[in-house]
Amino acid sequence: MTDRLDDPQVYIPDLFATHARHYPGKDAVICDGERRSWGDFVGNINRVANHLIENGMQKGDRVAVMMGNSIEMLECLFGVVRAGGCAVPLSGLLTADQLESLLSDCDAVAAFVSAEFEERVTPLASKLPGIRTWIAHGFAAEGWGKVADIYAASPSTIPDIRHALTDVFNIIYSSGTTGLPKGIVQTHRARLHWAFSNAVEMGFTSDSRALTTTPLYSNGTWLMMLPILFAGGTLHVMPTFDAVAFLKTVEREKITHTFMVPAQCLMVLERPELDGADLSSLRTVLTAGSPLRRDTKRDVLERISPGLFEMYGFSEGFASMLKPHQHAEKFDTVGTPVLGFEVRILDDEGNELPPGEPGEIAGYGAGIMSEYNKRDLQTAELIWRDERGRTFIRSGDIGVMDEDGFLKIVDRKKDMIISGGFNVFPTDVEAIVGQHPDVMDVAVIGVPHPKWGESCLALVIPVTGRNPEPEAIRDWANGRLAKTQRLVGIELREAFPRNALGKVIKKDLRAPYWKDAAI
Incomplete structure (x- = not known):
């Protein structure tokens, strides 16, 4: 029988391994004074993966990550993915009862827990028999493993796990601004698109230095985290946001890319230290999460950086972006769809509306979710099919498309x-x-x-x-x-x-x- 070549695909864990192989001493992640080289970062990812496999984790198993912003949080999260599992990062804003509910909803078989979650999570161990492996970071508990022990004892070799584009990469639970959090299921395909589309759109390279200011469990933070690691650059993680620390970090580390939500922009603009700060290294300032008021936008452009990218995004999987050179002519819009997406405007009956008519925003593209976890009805309610039968996702947001295809956000339907x-x-x-x-x-x-x-x-x-x-x-x-x-x-x-x-x-x-x- 004639041998045939593989159908090779690039997967995020393999790409990280390539960075480590060629640039092992280069900084991969920096957080709170701690620096991790690409070689050590990927070595720890492999150690976490091998430990999970040795303890019975099967491909596709869900593993919860309840950790504050840290290098270890990223190593545990990507270790789950490296092992063929589905990472489930959970919010530090949730109560113990809410965490218990989501741990049950995702059917987690293992959990990583840092000290910030200790008081809420340790009592849950006896209530969740489905979680066979509990691993602590920054504290000790009877019957629990430790992240530090995994780093010391598990092998750093790459486990023999084969991924597929349709494998589940992670479940991100929605923020719950309009109801109970829903588990957004995203595949390797979706996360690869998230990484390369944003890397292209915002100019990430291996020389870039990106600063995240929001929690790593949040989908929005991944707008900065995934593209910088995808490109082989250096990720700086703020443990918690502080406006003065932000200014100092940008200046000291010559940050090229950062992400801030509008509320953080307002905090920075209020600081008297802003006037004396050297922010000249900033090429990209991304804002997303909620609408940026026009007066605030003008202040950001004038006082923080002219390299402002304004994004409208829907966690379930599509986005549009206004780029720095477009502000002069399209100031009141959120730009055009991000690479690989399409956007339509619909009326209440599901008919597509022409330019200038407000309606519900729906989107389609490689980055959309595969489903809501265990919520078939709610998944089905989101779907709108175009003339070619493709499944767009309804956003629940009201927008208007102008004659040039630029999107303007009007408001949330429910607001x-x-x-x-x-x-x-x-x-x-x-x-x-x-x-x-x-x-x-x-x-x-x-x-x-x-x-x-x-x-x-x-x-x-x-x-x-x-x-x-x-x-x-x-x-x-x-x-x-x-x-x-x-x-x-x-x-x-x-x-x-x-x-x-x-x-x-x-x-x-x-x-x-x-x-x-x-x-």
Whole structure:
């Protein structure tokens, strides 16, 4: 029988191994003063993988990773993938009951746990018999293994595991801004697309130095983490975000790429140290997670970097991006679909809308999820098929496509306020209120109104050191708003409830006002 060549594919763990083979002494990851070379980084990934295999993990098994930002968190996560497993990073914002629920939902057979999770997770071990292997980092518990022991004892050789593009890479649980978290299942195909499309779009190379500012368990953080490691550059991880530490790190480490959510941009812009900071190394500043107010965007471009990439992304798997050279002509948009994606605008009946008409955003491409874990009905509800029968994913967001194919975000469907029969989009109102000199951040929600059904209420975080009169801001804003948009009031807040990527959880803000509503 004639021998035939393989059908070779590039997989992320194999690509990391190539970086380690050719550049073993180069920094791969730096976090909180600790530096890990590519050789050591990949060696530890292999050690984790070999340990899991030796302890009975089978290909496709789900392994939870409950760890704070650290190099070890990345080594454990990619070790799971290297072993042929499905990594399930879980949020540090969850309660013990929520963690228990998600551990059951994903059918985890093993779990890595760092000290930040110890108090919540250790009591769960007796409640979750399906998890056969518990591994601690930064603490000790009876019957548990230790990450340090794995590094000391397990072999660093590459395990003989063959991946396929359709194998599950990870499950990322949604942030839960509109309900209970859903497990977003992503394959090797999807994660490869995530890595190379963003590497191409944002100019990542092996010489790049990227800084992550948000939790590593969050899907948005992977916009920076995966492309830099894919390209063989150096990833800098902030354990937690601090605006002054951010400025110092960019200057000291000559950071070329970074990702910040709008709330973090506001924190940096407020710091007096910004004026004296040398941020000249920055070529790419990516912002995503929630809409960037136009006034904030202008400040970022002027005071932080002209290399601003503004992304609208849907965790389930598509995105659009506005690039630095496009701000002048398309300032109010979020650009065009990221490489490998398509976007359509739909009406309530599922008909495709022409340019200029607002509707629900739907997307298609190589980076979309394969399904929601154990939620066939909710997966099916997302699907819209185009004229070729391809399955697009509905986003639940309202947008408009212009004649040039640039996308403008209007708002979340579920956040829309219907006042007196008129649709009012909170982002439009927030854009006006945010221009007041005493307002640092604002969230507009709908509250009950006996005549109009609901009306707009603005919750405002004032600029540090100022104590404005709410009525004065309300009157100032109402003088600039359409009649249907006008505010019934302003309330001052110190902070907003947010998810891991800084997106305001508006359902939590609305809940107290609607609890006893009679309308």
